[in-house]
Amino acid sequence: MADPARKADVTEPFVRLVDLVGADLNDVNDLIRERMSSEHAPRIPAISAHLIEAGGKRLRPILTLAASQLCGCTGTDHVKLAATVEFIHTATLLHDDVVDESAQRRGRTTANILWDNKSSVLVGDYLFSRAFQLMVETGSLRVLDILSTASAIIAEGEVLQLTTAHDLTTDETRYRQVINGKTAALFRAAAEVGGVIAGASEDKIAALATYGNALGTAFQLSDDYLDYGGSAEALGKNTGDDFREGKVTMPVILAYSRGSADDRTFWERAVGKGNWQDEDLPRALSLVRETGALAETLEQARTEIAMANAAMEVFDDSPLLSALRDVAQFVVDRDS
Amino acid sequence: MADPARKADVTEPFVRLVDLVGADLNDVNDLIRERMSSEHAPRIPAISAHLIEAGGKRLRPILTLAASQLCGCTGTDHVKLAATVEFIHTATLLHDDVVDESAQRRGRTTANILWDNKSSVLVGDYLFSRAFQLMVETGSLRVLDILSTASAIIAEGEVLQLTTAHDLTTDETRYRQVINGKTAALFRAAAEVGGVIAGASEDKIAALATYGNALGTAFQLSDDYLDYGGSAEALGKNTGDDFREGKVTMPVILAYSRGSADDRTFWERAVGKGNWQDEDLPRALSLVRETGALAETLEQARTEIAMANAAMEVFDDSPLLSALRDVAQFVVDRDS
Numbered sequence: 001m002a003d004p005a006r007k008a009d010v011t012e013p014f015v016r017l018v019d020l021v022g023a024d025l026n027d028v029n030d031l032i033r034e035r036m037s038s039e040h041a042p043r044i045p046a047i048s049a050h051l052i053e054a055g056g057k058r059l060r061p062i063l064t065l066a067a068s069q070l071c072g073c074t075g076t077d078h079v080k081l082a083a084t085v086e087f088i089h090t091a092t093l094l095h096d097d098v099v100d101e102s103a104q105r106r107g108r109t110t111a112n113i114l115w116d117n118k119s120s121v122l123v124g125d126y127l128f129s130r131a132f133q134l135m136v137e138t139g140s141l142r143v144l145d146i147l148s149t150a151s152a153i154i155a156e157g158e159v160l161q162l163t164t165a166h167d168l169t170t171d172e173t174r175y176r177q178v179i180n181g182k183t184a185a186l187f188r189a190a191a192e193v194g195g196v197i198a199g200a201s202e203d204k205i206a207a208l209a210t211y212g213n214a215l216g217t218a219f220q221l222s223d224d225y226l227d228y229g230g231s232a233e234a235l236g237k238n239t240g241d242d243f244r245e246g247k248v249t250m251p252v253i254l255a256y257s258r259g260s261a262d263d264r265t266f267w268e269r270a271v272g273k274g275n276w277q278d279e280d281l282p283r284a285l286s287l288v289r290e291t292g293a294l295a296e297t298l299e300q301a302r303t304e305i306a307m308a309n310a311a312m313e314v315f316d317d318s319p320l321l322s323a324l325r326d327v328a329q330f331v332v333d334r335d336s
Numbered sequence: 337m338a339d340p341a342r343k344a345d346v347t348e349p350f351v352r353l354v355d356l357v358g359a360d361l362n363d364v365n366d367l368i369r370e371r372m373s374s375e376h377a378p379r380i381p382a383i384s385a386h387l388i389e390a391g392g393k394r395l396r397p398i399l400t401l402a403a404s405q406l407c408g409c410t411g412t413d414h415v416k417l418a419a420t421v422e423f424i425h426t427a428t429l430l431h432d433d434v435v436d437e438s439a440q441r442r443g444r445t446t447a448n449i450l451w452d453n454k455s456s457v458l459v460g461d462y463l464f465s466r467a468f469q470l471m472v473e474t475g476s477l478r479v480l481d482i483l484s485t486a487s488a489i490i491a492e493g494e495v496l497q498l499t500t501a502h503d504l505t506t507d508e509t510r511y512r513q514v515i516n517g518k519t520a521a522l523f524r525a526a527a528e529v530g531g532v533i534a535g536a537s538e539d540k541i542a543a544l545a546t547y548g549n550a551l552g553t554a555f556q557l558s559d560d561y562l563d564y565g566g567s568a569e570a571l572g573k574n575t576g577d578d579f580r581e582g583k584v585t586m587p588v589i590l591a592y593s594r595g596s597a598d599d600r601t602f603w604e605r606a607v608g609k610g611n612w613q614d615e616d617l618p619r620a621l622s623l624v625r626e627t628g629a630l631a632e633t634l635e636q637a638r639t640e641i642a643m644a645n646a647a648m649e650v651f652d653d654s655p656l657l658s659a660l661r662d663v664a665q666f667v668v669d670r671d672s
Contacts, residue, residue, distance in 0.1 A: 044492065098457055118498055136484050148465055159379055159459060177376050
């Protein structure tokens with residue numbers, strides 16, 4: 001984010017979406033604060049607040065609110081579900097930071113460093129349980145089915161990701177499963193339950209699920225793209241993080257499969273064995289570019305967004321629909 | 337367990353209970369094996385099986401089966417709930433072993449050592465999600481409410497326990513909350529959902545909840561008692577584990593509150609600061625005995641069992657009721 005003025009400009013669709021769901025979002029934030037409390041263990045709200053109030057974008061709960069509003073919801077169950085989705089997301093972040101031994105998230109020191117791994121594991125479990133309690137309050141078994149299944153897919157995807165790190169035999173299909181668990185499943189469920197709780201027709205619920213799934217997939221592919229520099233001018237301070245961590249993401253999978261014998265030897269050493277030096281990053285950046293792997297990654301993300309927007313044709317035009325479409329486009333147009 | 341013949345003898349009520357629910361228990365084991373599978377991540381069933389098939393007693397799922405049979409259940413939902421309860425328990429064990437940095441459980445090397453902490457955290461999350469999926473299949477919102485609330489209490493209790501280690505200001509009330517989270521909440525829920533799913537009357541459901549809660553509490557108090565040697569003849573190989581780990585359990589809380597200034601200084605050094613030598617254990621053992629703290633701990637456990645058995649008077653006599661009563665008695669009569 002080198003230029004704040006530019007940032008304000010490109011995130012405009014997102015700001016518009018937040019404005020449209022703003023009143024409900026305030027209720028979600030109040031509910032989150034209320035439910036992350038703990039009578040007996042003050043460490044729980046302390047750790048939860050550290051992460052939840054650190055200024056995350058609330059993308060997933062906003063998706064639930066927008067989907068339910070688009071389907072004409074009434075009552076407060078959609079607010080409960082949006083809080084549920086944020087709790088599940090926060091629980092996975094707490095556990096992810098333990099698993100990845102991360103020291104920073106959203107520009108702040110992580111809970112596993114500020115407190116310890118133990119607290120992060122257990123507070124994650126607490127938030128996950130609180131999420132299920134909130135869902136149960138809505139009384140919708142279908143919602144419970146969707147979100148418990150999404151949770152299982154998330155955990156499975158995380159385990160799969162553990163076993164794909166440094167593994168250059170990971171192919172596109174397997175990596176798509178990782179993306180599904182890591183990002184797409186919760187985006188999908190977040191949108192789908194918004195429709196379900198609003199009592200929408202099956203075709204609308206299916207459209208929301210497709211939109212959420214495609215948006216989440218595109219979001220991850222676009223992150224992968226940006227981590228290898230995206231468009232050449234936009235090299236950011238995090239460029240190469242995935243490379244240094246030995247993550248086998250889409251640009252690497254494609255560059256490896258298209259590479260010469262020499263290229264493959266390079267990837268096997270640097271990513272497969274994690275034996276890299278600083279001067280290896282420029283070579284990696286140029287290989288993903290020369291083989292067309294980087295362009296293909298972005299193209300895959302764009303294909304997802306096209307699917308997302310095509311699915312949404314089932315809805316009548318409205319400012320909310322327009323904001324959802326523009327946010328989807330923003331995901332693949334952003335340069336950081 | 338120095339003498340296997342004696343073990344067979346004292347565990348007789350438990351063996352009788354297992355015999356009575358045996359057919360259902362086989363179904364539970366089959367269902368557990370089926371549901372801990374993962375299409376994409378083979379590490380999940382590997383880790384789950386390591387723990388689930390290590391020969392745990394299946395006490396909690398047996399409680400669900402016995403409670404539901406006692407209330408005349410039909411169908412297969414009670415089998416699903418028993419598997420749910422075992423999955424929740426296994427998930428908490430996986431996370432506990434990470435939190436406690438344990439190397440051994442049930443006589444085997446723990447998953448966090450054989451694989452790693454990351455896998456234990458994520459496979460625990462997976463089993464927890466699978467547990468929720470299983471409950472959702474029963475279609476009972478009341479069951480979902482009971483088990484999601486129990487899960488939140490468990491996580492809260494674990495966080496509370498983190499903050500009570502080495503903390504000699506922990507009083508009986510606070511420690512009872514730890515026990516509630518650590519053991520009683522899941523025992524209670526396991527028995528209660530058995531009654532709910534069988535469509536039992538409210539007084540029977542309440543009796544089962546009371547029984548489960550008291551049994552779990554007595555089980556933990558009795559463990560605390562045995563860890564300080566129990567009856568003098570029965571010093572086991574694990575005697576003093578809690579002492580060495582700085583756990584502030586009931587015998588310590590009572591001995592500390594009843595101790596002289598000298599005694600308190602001893603506890604503050606050895607448990608509070610965790611600064612102990614091998615020769616400190618005999619002194620700790622004699623202090624919990626001389627102050628009556630050890631006898632009082634066992635007495636508290638016996639009071640719980642009396643409450644458990646009084647609550648069960650709502651049921652007509654049957655071999656199953658008799659086995660449940662005898663198992664409760666066994667919990668406070670065992671010497672290892």
